[in-house]
Amino acid sequence: MYVVIAILLFSFYGFYLGKKKxxxxxxxxxxxxxxxxxxxxxxxxxxxxxxxxxxxxxWQVLDNYLIKSLVLNLVPGFETLDKGNINFVxxxxxxxxxxxxxxxxxxxxxxxxxSKKYNWLTKISNITLFTVIxxxxxxxxxxxxxxxxxxxxxxxxxxxxxxxxxxMCSVVAIFTTLGIVLSLxxxxxxxxxxxxxxxxxxxTHWSPQIAIREDQVGSSGAFGSVPVLAGTLLxxxxxxxxxxxxxxxxxxxLSDYAPRKVRTIMKPLLEILAGIPTVVYGFFAALTIGxxxxxxxxxxxxDIVSESALAAGLVMGIMIIPFISSLSDDxxxxxxxxxxxxxxxxxxxxSETMVRVILPAALPGIIGSILLAVxxxxxxxxxxxxAAGMSARxxxxxxxxxxxxxxxxxxxxxxxxxxxxxxxxxxxALGLQLFLLTLFLNLFALKIVQKYREKYE
Amino acid sequence: xxxTGIVNISSFNKLKKSKNIKxxxxxxxxSVFYSDKCAVDNVSMNINAREVTxxxxxxxxxKSTFIRCLNRMNDVIENCTVKGSxxxxxxxxxxxxxxxxxxxxxxxxxxxxxxxxxxxxxxNVAYGPRLHGIATKKNDLDNIVEESLTKAGLFKEVKDRLxxxxxxxxxxxxxxLCIARTISISPSIILMDExxxxxxxxxxxxxxxxxxxxxxxxxxxxxxxxxxxxxxVSEKTxxxxxxxxxxxxxxxTIFTNPREKQTLGYxxxxxx
Numbered sequence: 001m002y003v004v005i006a007i008l009l010f011s012f013y014g015f016y017l018g019k020k021k022x023x024x025x026x027x028x029x030x031x032x033x034x035x036x037x038x039x040x041x042x043x044x045x046x047x048x049x050x051x052x053x054x055x056x057x058x059w060q061v062l063d064n065y066l067i068k069s070l071v072l073n074l075v076p077g078f079e080t081l082d083k084g085n086i087n088f089v090x091x092x093x094x095x096x097x098x099x100x101x102x103x104x105x106x107x108x109x110x111x112x113x114x115s116k117k118y119n120w121l122t123k124i125s126n127i128t129l130f131t132v133i134x135x136x137x138x139x140x141x142x143x144x145x146x147x148x149x150x151x152x153x154x155x156x157x158x159x160x161x162x163x164x165x166x167x168m169c170s171v172v173a174i175f176t177t178l179g180i181v182l183s184l185x186x187x188x189x190x191x192x193x194x195x196x197x198x199x200x201x202x203x204t205h206w207s208p209q210i211a212i213r214e215d216q217v218g219s220s221g222a223f224g225s226v227p228v229l230a231g232t233l234l235x236x237x238x239x240x241x242x243x244x245x246x247x248x249x250x251x252x253x254l255s256d257y258a259p260r261k262v263r264t265i266m267k268p269l270l271e272i273l274a275g276i277p278t279v280v281y282g283f284f285a286a287l288t289i290g291x292x293x294x295x296x297x298x299x300x301x302x303d304i305v306s307e308s309a310l311a312a313g314l315v316m317g318i319m320i321i322p323f324i325s326s327l328s329d330d331x332x333x334x335x336x337x338x339x340x341x342x343x344x345x346x347x348x349x350x351s352e353t354m355v356r357v358i359l360p361a362a363l364p365g366i367i368g369s370i371l372l373a374v375x376x377x378x379x380x381x382x383x384x385x386x387a388a389g390m391s392a393r394x395x396x397x398x399x400x401x402x403x404x405x406x407x408x409x410x411x412x413x414x415x416x417x418x419x420x421x422x423x424x425x426x427x428x429a430l431g432l433q434l435f436l437l438t439l440f441l442n443l444f445a446l447k448i449v450q451k452y453r454e455k456y457e
Numbered sequence: 458x459x460x461t462g463i464v465n466i467s468s469f470n471k472l473k474k475s476k477n478i479k480x481x482x483x484x485x486x487x488s489v490f491y492s493d494k495c496a497v498d499n500v501s502m503n504i505n506a507r508e509v510t511x512x513x514x515x516x517x518x519x520k521s522t523f524i525r526c527l528n529r530m531n532d533v534i535e536n537c538t539v540k541g542s543x544x545x546x547x548x549x550x551x552x553x554x555x556x557x558x559x560x561x562x563x564x565x566x567x568x569x570x571x572x573x574x575x576x577x578x579x580x581n582v583a584y585g586p587r588l589h590g591i592a593t594k595k596n597d598l599d600n601i602v603e604e605s606l607t608k609a610g611l612f613k614e615v616k617d618r619l620x621x622x623x624x625x626x627x628x629x630x631x632x633x634l635c636i637a638r639t640i641s642i643s644p645s646i647i648l649m650d651e652x653x654x655x656x657x658x659x660x661x662x663x664x665x666x667x668x669x670x671x672x673x674x675x676x677x678x679x680x681x682x683x684x685x686x687x688x689x690v691s692e693k694t695x696x697x698x699x700x701x702x703x704x705x706x707x708x709x710t711i712f713t714n715p716r717e718k719q720t721l722g723y724x725x726x727x728x729x
Contacts, residue, residue, distance in 0.1 A: 260535060338572035342635070344533060346585040346642065347562025356584070361575050455624060456575040 003130055007052045010137040014044035017141070021148050043154040046161055047144050052133050058276060063125045064173055070121060074114040093118050184435060187428035194422045195223045200429060202226065206392035206403075210422050224425055225433060227394040231309065231402035231410065232434075235384060236377040238313025238398055239320060243373055246317075247324025252354060254325070255332040256340075267329065272320060274322040278382040285315035285387035307389035310398040316383050319340035320373040327372065331365025339456060361456045364449040371445050375438045381406040405430050481506035481646065481676045482527065487541035489522050489531060496522045498700040499541070504646075504693075509668060509677045511691035511708065515683060515723070519700040520680045521569075524648045527678065528564040529557040531613035545646070561590055564641035569651040571631035573623035573638070578615050581623045581634055582606060585642035601641055610667050629660025636667065640675070647671065650678040653686065665690050684724055688712050696720045 019041035026032040033040075068090055072078050075089060092108060096115040148154070194198070203224020250270065254263050290311040291443025297304030304310065335358050343353040359366070390411065412427040467479075471594045482504040489497040497519040504510050514518035522531065527552065543550050552562055562585070573581050582602045585591075592598040602619070606612035609635040615626070617654040623634055632652055639647055661683075668677060668690050681687050687694050688708060695705040696719070704711060704720045715721045 203664040336572070338568055338570055339574060341530065341533070341566075341568060341583075342574065342638075345528060345530060345561055345566035345568075346562075346588065346638065347558055348584075348588050349558050352588060356588075357574055455622070 003056060003133055006130070007049060007056070007133060007137070010052075010141065011045045011048040014048045014141055015041040017145060018042070018044035018148060018154075021145065022150075022152075022154075025148070025150050029165055032150055034151050034153050035158075037157050039154040040148050040152070040223075041457070042158045044141070044148075047140050051140075052136060055133060055136070056129070059125075059129050061337055063129075067118065067121045067125065071114050071118045071395055074117055076110055090305050097122075106424075109345070170179055181435065184194070184428055184432045187425055188432045191422060191425035191429045195426070199223060200426075204394050208408070208426055221423060223422065223429075225405075225430065227392040227432070228405050228408050229433065229437075230394055231388070231392070232378055232404040232406070234309050234396065234398065235313045235316065235388060235404060236374060238310060239377045240317040240370075240374060242314055242317025243320045243324055243377075244302065245372060247321045247369075247373070250321070251325045251328035251332060255329045256350060256354060256358070259446055267326070270322050270325055272322075274395070276319070278380065279317065279386075281315050281319050282382040282386035285311050285368075285383050289315055292385055297399065304399040305389070305401050307387060307401045308399050309388055309402045312384050312388035313398065315387065316377055316380055319383065320376050323373045323376060324369045327369035328362070328366045331362040331369070334365070335361045336456065360452070364453050367445050367449050370440060373440060378434060378438055379406060381410060385410055405434050466711055475514075479502070479506040481545065484526075485512040485542045485543040485544070487523070487526060487539070487543060489526060490538045490540075491534070492536045496700055497526070500697075501541075502695060502702060502705050504676060504678065506676050507672055508692040509672050509679060510691050510693045510695065511594070511687035512678065512680045512695050513682075513687050513723070514697035514703075520695075520697045521647040521650050523697065524650060524678050524680055524694055525566075527646065527648055528561045528566055532557055562642055563644050564646045564648065565644035566634050566648040567632070567650065567652045570655050571628055571635055573626070573631050573634050574623065577605075577620045578623050578626070578634060579619040582637050582641050584638060588615070589642060591642060605637040605641040606634075608671070609633045610663065610670075611637055627660070629663060629708075631654050632656060632660070632664060633667065636664075636671075640671070641706055644675070646676045646678065649677065651680050651682060653680060661686070674676070674729060677718065684712075696723060698723070 009297060019037040022033055022037045022040035023030065024037075030036055071093055072086065072090065075081075075093075078086075081089065089111070093111055093115045096102075096107060096111060097118040200223050205222040205224045205225045206227050207222045237437045254267055254270075258266065290306045290308065290358070293308060293311050293314075294304050294306050339357055339361060340353055343357045348356070384404045384407050388404060388407065390403050390407065391401050391409070392403045393400060395402065409427045409430050412424055412430075418424065476481070480503050484500060484504070487497060487500045488495065500523060512524065514520050521524055525531050526539055527545070527550070528541060531539060539551060540669075545564070548555065550557075574584060576584075579602055582605050583592075583598050586598060586601050592601050603612060603616075606615065608625050611630060614630060615621075615634075623631065626634060632655075636647075636652075653664050656664065665686065671677060679691065680688075691708045693706065694708040694711040696703045696711065696717075704715060704717045706716075710716075711720060712724055715724065
């Protein structure tokens with residue numbers, strides 16, 4: 001804690017110093033400096049703040065690890081402990097070391113030397129850290145201060161630093177994605193060692209049971225993903241049938257037909273739809289739409305079950321309307337007014353202009369918004385868990401219950417599971433399948449857009 | 458125009474006869490308001506057929522708003538109200554029975570910034586004829602496209618790449634394409650809103666030459682910031698200031714011997 005305050009104090013002092021010194025160098029005639037005083041300030045601030053922060057964080061990580069191994073060596077019978085017990089013993093030592101009063105649950109005579117050692121080591125570590133950082137800060141202040149001259153290019157260094165920070169942030173996102181994909185891939189490979197990839201991709205029977213005893217009935221689980229995937233696609237299709245026309249038409253209305261007043265009220269209202277938690281949509285689908293559809297079906301002589309693909313798909317469609325309408329509205333608005341004027345001036349009506357000029361020009365953005373909505377629909381879990389049922393049936397009938405990839409992943413992983421049998425590993429294979437599906441969908445749409453795009457700039 | 462909304466046709470004919478000139482449009486007490494702001498203030502003038510009428514004046518003087526009234530492009534803008542009357546060929550274009558969409562197919566407009574559609578050169582010119590069903594056969598359409606591009610002086614340059622995107626053309630070519638697009642549906646009036654302001658002097662010269670040719674068959678109204686351009690291409694010049702029409706008359710008179718002091722100040726660059 002003191003260390004952080006010291007770092008901050010030094011850094012702000014460095015900032016002040018850099019600013020002051022550079023201004024004094026030229027007796028406040030700032031135009032004679034290469035960089036304005038504030039950049040000299042930033043320069044010293046960054047030199048103080050960033051390296052000491054790095055040292056501080058890596059110290060915390062390393063010293064915890066080091067102290068733990070040193071302390072545990074003093075514990076009698078350490079070699080015989082398993083992993084869970086080691087952590088428990090270490091917690092005991094920590095509590096004994098830090099608490100004044102004796103907590104009977106965390107007290108053990110045998111651990112007294114270890115806890116004393118822990119106390120001592122932490123103290124040493126803290127003092128060392130403090131000295132290291134303070135001396136570093138002092139050196140930096142003296143050394144960097146001397147660097148400040150009228151012609152010193154502090155601004156260039158600061159800009160370089162900003163660029164590096166921005167770059168690193170984007171790299172973090174990429175590496176996280178890579179990591180996730182890699183873990184999906186590796187676990188899926190483990191799954192495919194026990195279940196053949198062919199059975200998984202083309203099998204039409206999904207019943208992920210694994211026998212506990214060898215002689216159990218139905219001991220061999222079936223991992224054919226086709227019915228599950230078909231369920232996902234069916235529900236996505238229903239959702240898109242609802243959301244694409246409604247979303248796109250409302251975007252067209254909002255951007256070009258609605259008076260400004262209506263637009264300023266309606267657009268935020270539509271976006272509220274996107275803010276409703278999916279679980280709320282879920283019970284809306286399960287408790288309102290599902291039974292309503294069943295009764296409606298009865299009156300029409302149709303057999304619709306309560307938990308139907310239709311109910312889940314309809315509600316999901318409503319949920320993704322704002323994705324399409326809001327984004328499409330933005331891209332339609334981005335089409336230059338000159339293009340619309342050009343069309344109007346040739347005697348085109350609003351709808352003719354929309355269909356022939358604006359929509360082709362806005363196509364990439366519209367496709368993008370639809371894609372985003374499709375990805376949302378494919379990955380959506382809560383609504384389908386609550387409203388679409390669990391039965392992995394291969395059907396194209398929207399009135400029946402189906403199950404989706406996401407629902408299956410949830411059911412496979414709910415509860416205490418060991419990650420060493422095909423049942424749980426199947427979740428990773430399904431995840432990978434879902435990921436590849438959306439990836440190819442994206443690539444496909446990109447190609448379409450490139451082909452039909454009417455580029456206006 | 459359409460056969461509905463006949464207003465004042467007899468008085469128009471009388472005027473036409475009495476003055477013994479080819480009047481195309483009569484603008485009477487025209488005022489335009491954006492919300493409460495008056496952009497054009499009580500302007501009256503006559504536009505002659507097959508002549509070029511230039512509108513000059515400082516920025517924000519209402520000249521662009523004025524010409525946008527002639528094809529009712531101001532209808533597109535919210536909170537814009539137009540008062541007074543405009544007669545074109547004797548028809549009151551603000552009469553409730555006049556359809557502004559139909560009107561715009563008769564009165565073409567070329568804009569300040571070249572605004573070709575992001576389609577092929579061919580599709581740009583064919584846009585209007587297709588829209589209004591002027592040409593249904595491929596052959597007829599081809600002829601219209603070729604003819605319009607030729608009239609706009611662009612055909613030779615683009616005849617081998619009619620299917621390329623129009624966005625790849627240079628600024629001057631784009632503007633001539635827009636002119637070709639405008640004349641493809643044979644309007645009787647062409648409105649030009651600073652058509653050369655985004656072009657270099659060479660492209661400007663080409664457009665001016667084109668205007669010279671076009672006025673044989675079209676009535677042209679041109680807004681320009683370039684006084685030499687107004688002097689070169691127009692028969693009549695109107696000087697606007699703060700929404701008012703200060704002076705209107707033969708271009709020669711306006712530029713050599715203006716009646717008003719303000720006009721003299723503006724054309725000699727001693728404005729203000």
